[in-house]
Amino acid sequence: MYAIGFPGYNQPMDISHILDPLNKAQRAAVAAPSGPSLVLAGAGSGKTRVLTHRIAYLVRGHGISPHMILGTTFTNKAAREMHGRIETLLQAPFHGMWLGTFHGLCHRILRLHPEAAGLPENFEIVDSDDQLRLIRRVLKNLDLDEKDWPPRQMQWMINQHKDASRRSARLPSGHGGIWEKMLHRVYADYEEVCQKSGLVDFAEILLRTLELFQNNQAIRETYQQRFQHILVDEFQDTNTVQYQWLQVLSARHRNLFVVGDDDQSIYGWRGAKVENILSFEKDFPGANVLRLEQNYRSTGTILTAANAVIAHNSGRLGKNLWTKGSEGSPIRLYDAHTEDDEARFVVEQLRSWIRQGHRRDEAAVLYRSNAQSRVFEQELVRQDIPYRVYGGLRFYERAEIKNALAYLRLLSNRDSNHSFERVVNLPARGIGDKTMGIILEHARLKQVSMWQAGAELIAERGISPRALAALSGFQNLIMQMAEDTAGLGLGELTGHVLKQSGLFAHHKNERGELARGRVENLQELVSAAENFVREENETQDDLSAFLDSAALQAGEGQSEEWEDCVQLMSLHSAKGLEFPLVFICGMEEGRFPNQKSLEEGSLEEERRLCYVGMTRAMQQLVMSRARRRWQYGQSHVNPASRFLAEIPGEYVERIRSPGWDGAESGEVLFRGGTPPQTAGFDGIRLGHQVRHRKFGAGTVVGMEGQGIHARVQVHFADAGMKWLICSYANLEPI
Ligand code: ATP
Ligand code: MG
Numbered sequence: 001m002y003a004i005g006f007p008g009y010n011q012p013m014d015i016s017h018i019l020d021p022l023n024k025a026q027r028a029a030v031a032a033p034s035g036p037s038l039v040l041a042g043a044g045s046g047k048t049r050v051l052t053h054r055i056a057y058l059v060r061g062h063g064i065s066p067h068m069i070l071g072t073t074f075t076n077k078a079a080r081e082m083h084g085r086i087e088t089l090l091q092a093p094f095h096g097m098w099l100g101t102f103h104g105l106c107h108r109i110l111r112l113h114p115e116a117a118g119l120p121e122n123f124e125i126v127d128s129d130d131q132l133r134l135i136r137r138v139l140k141n142l143d144l145d146e147k148d149w150p151p152r153q154m155q156w157m158i159n160q161h162k163d164a165s166r167r168s169a170r171l172p173s174g175h176g177g178i179w180e181k182m183l184h185r186v187y188a189d190y191e192e193v194c195q196k197s198g199l200v201d202f203a204e205i206l207l208r209t210l211e212l213f214q215n216n217q218a219i220r221e222t223y224q225q226r227f228q229h230i231l232v233d234e235f236q237d238t239n240t241v242q243y244q245w246l247q248v249l250s251a252r253h254r255n256l257f258v259v260g261d262d263d264q265s266i267y268g269w270r271g272a273k274v275e276n277i278l279s280f281e282k283d284f285p286g287a288n289v290l291r292l293e294q295n296y297r298s299t300g301t302i303l304t305a306a307n308a309v310i311a312h313n314s315g316r317l318g319k320n321l322w323t324k325g326s327e328g329s330p331i332r333l334y335d336a337h338t339e340d341d342e343a344r345f346v347v348e349q350l351r352s353w354i355r356q357g358h359r360r361d362e363a364a365v366l367y368r369s370n371a372q373s374r375v376f377e378q379e380l381v382r383q384d385i386p387y388r389v390y391g392g393l394r395f396y397e398r399a400e401i402k403n404a405l406a407y408l409r410l411l412s413n414r415d416s417n418h419s420f421e422r423v424v425n426l427p428a429r430g431i432g433d434k435t436m437g438i439i440l441e442h443a444r445l446k447q448v449s450m451w452q453a454g455a456e457l458i459a460e461r462g463i464s465p466r467a468l469a470a471l472s473g474f475q476n477l478i479m480q481m482a483e484d485t486a487g488l489g490l491g492e493l494t495g496h497v498l499k500q501s502g503l504f505a506h507h508k509n510e511r512g513e514l515a516r517g518r519v520e521n522l523q524e525l526v527s528a529a530e531n532f533v534r535e536e537n538e539t540q541d542d543l544s545a546f547l548d549s550a551a552l553q554a555g556e557g558q559s560e561e562w563e564d565c566v567q568l569m570s571l572h573s574a575k576g577l578e579f580p581l582v583f584i585c586g587m588e589e590g591r592f593p594n595q596k597s598l599e600e601g602s603l604e605e606e607r608r609l610c611y612v613g614m615t616r617a618m619q620q621l622v623m624s625r626a627r628r629r630w631q632y633g634q635s636h637v638n639p640a641s642r643f644l645a646e647i648p649g650e651y652v653e654r655i656r657s658p659g660w661d662g663a664e665s666g667e668v669l670f671r672g673g674t675p676p677q678t679a680g681f682d683g684i685r686l687g688h689q690v691r692h693r694k695f696g697a698g699t700v701v702g703m704e705g706q707g708i709h710a711r712v713q714v715h716f717a718d719a720g721m722k723w724l725i726c727s728y729a730n731l732e733p734i
Contacts, residue, residue: 015057015060015061018030018057018061019053023294025291025292025293026292029292030050031057036254036284036287037256037258037288038259038280038287040290040291041261041293042295043261043264044295045292047259047261048259050259051231051233052085052086055069055097055229056086060089066097068228069230070099070105070227070229070230070231071098071099072099072102074101074233079104109212110200117209118208119198122198123200125199125200128202131202135158135190136151137193138154138189138190139186141189142185142186146427146428147509149182149186150510152512152515154186154187154190157183158186158190159271161187162201162203162204163203163239164240165241168184168187171187213249225252227249227250229253229255230255230256231257232257232259235259235276236262236265237267238273238276239272243276246258263316263608264611265605266572291319293319295321296325298618299619300323300325301328301329301651302328302615303323304651305652306611306615307321308648309611310608312607314604328620329620331647332622332652333622333623334624334625334655335624335625335656336624336627337626337627339527341626345624346583347380350363351385354385360385360565362580363579363581364577364579365568366571366582368586368592369516369520369570369591371395371523374527374528376585377395377568378528380566386563386566388565388566390568390573391570391572396550396551401525403422403423403503404525405419405547405550406419406420407419407478407497410451411497414449414451414452414478415449416449417450420454426503429470431470431474432467434467435463435471438457438467439454439471442456454475455475457471458472477501481501484500485497490530490532491526491529493529493543494525530630533694571612574613578618579618581617581620582616582618583623585624588626589638589641589642592609593606593607607643625638686700687699687701688700688733690734691731692714692731694719697734698715698717702723712724712729
């Protein structure tokens with residue numbers, strides 16, 4: 001029994017309230033004897049709950065001081081929640097326990113021992129953008145052209161090495177060609193720059209702590225001795241460095257308690273190693289392996305459907321998962337015409353949910369790629385429903401979107417200083433801080449815009465010849481763009497600007513999932529422009545109106561975390577969470593599973609992601625797909641995701657968008673709620689003349705859908721052929 005300096009915890013107490021709310025298998029896990037333990041169990045079976053209760057059990061039942069416990073969670077939010085639950089179970093506030101993410105915990109250790117870790121006391125953490133800037137500087141010093149040596153690719157490579165605990169000095173040399181040797185050089189120089197300036201990137205935090213433990217016996221032993229119990233949630237997504245660190249830290253007491261699910265390993269692309277689960281039994285001989293099989297989260301229908309999908313993966317460790325809960329209602333599958341139709345449907349469902357008295361934050365909209373959030377955001381703003389993009393930025397706040405908008409803004413207003421500043425050297429074209437300083441000073445002195453200052457400096461030859469060439473290159477580019485895009489529609493114009501500015505190519509050259517997300521966001525912006533329908537203000541041109549609407553949407557800002565608002569997030573961010581109502585959108589081949597996985601034939605991680613998504617739902621799961629989607633200014637027809645076909649038909653209620661094959665509207669969806677107002681066609685007839693506020697007069701040539709989904713195709717004398725949603729278009733019969 002331990003009681004070092006923590007009176008109150010050393011007296012074993014009644015722990016029935018800790019063990020009683022658990023089933024037999026969970027109780028066995030919570031009260032498992034000391035030594036290494038692996039709890040391997042499917043989604044919603046209570047792994048996180050077991051971890052929480054075990055901590056309380058150790059403290060209350062065994063008198064272990066919280067000071068001697070270390071727990072890791074996947075996010076800080078999860079750590080906060082777990083802390084609160086433990087406090088409730090302990091029936092008292094508690095302090096001294098280390099509970100957080102790997103990054104948070106390792107950072108804390110480095111702050112306590114900077115010198116031993118070879119860092120200055122005031123070392124600074126750099127985020128991913130800062131890291132990129134540093135890499136650029138390294139490339140410049142080595143005289144490497146960014147075109148041949150894309151900085152983001154270098155960044156990806158460096159982080160990969162660090163996640164696998166490989167230092168530049170320990171990389172194999174000799175075999176590689178010039179390219180590889182140079183990569184090593186960039187890595188080595190980057191390490192040196194960071195070391196000299198006392199900078200630490202995210203991957204470094206982990207690696208540096210591991211090395212500290214490996215190299216410094218005294219510190220290692222202090223922590224090994226202190227942390228008598230180490231508990232890890234989401235173990236399937238630990239990377240090599242994290243696992244090695246856990247091994248070192250637990251070497252003395254061997255009380256490493258990990259919970260995980262091989263079917264939910266979704267961060268392989270970021271260096272996570274699901275194999276760590278397999279290695280665990282080997283690395284910790286005699287480990288207690290426990291399984292939990294009862295799911296408490298989802299209805300029978302949701303669970304069976306999710307199990308059926310994941311059963312298509314091979315190489316699983318295999319689990320049985322069952323529930324005593326009710327069958328629940330079928331999974332609703334909505335077959336939308338387009339992404340707008342999909343968003344309207346989802347938001348209509350949300351409204352009906354809220355009208356029934358549910359909280360907004362009990363509903364989550366999940367998607368495969370962040371770019372998909374845009375249409376939902378637009379519809380939620382339009383319908384005035386508060387929402388929060390969880391684990392990311394709102395669409396119009398994302399850096400690549402702001403860059404693109406800055407180019408567009410310069411087309412319509414050369415004197416926009418913040419736009420000028422933002423993109424004058426993006427992609428890099430050799431306009432450095434010094435030149436910018438001169439431009440700023442000139443603008444200030446002469447009281448002119450930066451654009452104007454640039455033009456004057458060019459005329460006066462007030463900057464170095466190199467900077468002069470770069471700056472006039474930029475100004476010519478903008479003027480050329482304006483000329484080339486004159487008279488183009490907004491969608492085409494945006495696409496053209498993204499191409500001509502080099503932004504598309506810039507992000508396409510980068511590597512990794514994040515870079516792909518940026519390209520997708522840019523493509524989504526083209527779709528947004530394409531589908532932009534202006535509001536009143538006739539005095540503005542289309543581009544200015546579009547830019548204003550984007551600025552207004554960005555200006556709304558995130559709702560606060562505590563506010564009751566609908567949760568939007570990527571499937572990855574949803575890991576570990578649960579919601580009574582879950583939507584999974586964009587269930588199409590090429591989107592989910594994504595294109596890359598199809599090309600590489602590596603579908604299993606995508607399928608695990610689908611399993612993670614489906615098992616977030618407690619009462620109702622709704623999945624949707626759009627038959628047609630705007631992608632980079634073109635309409636694509638997409639087949640339904642194979643994952644939908646993997647769900648047995650008897651668990652699915654198909655809802656077809658009205659208009660397809662004459663199918664009826666999704667009335668069934670509004671059982672218990674108020675049916676949507678039926679805007680319908682409102683007096684509009686095929687072949688009749690109508691008037692639109694912006695497009696003028698035209699003839700109705702096609703009609704489909706009904707109620708709020710009613711759409712008409714109109715041939716306008718001036719604006720050509722358009723599809724319009726009746727409930728938004730305000731068409732007047734003439
Ligand atoms: P995931 O794999 O998604 O991380 P998990 O295995 O960690 O899931 P938990 O989040 O711990 O599962 O539990 C899922 C839900 O079931 C939670 O709402 C939890 O409170 C509830 N739950 C778990 N065990 C029990 C139990 N014995 N009695 C009642 N509810 C339970
Ligand atoms: Mg969990």
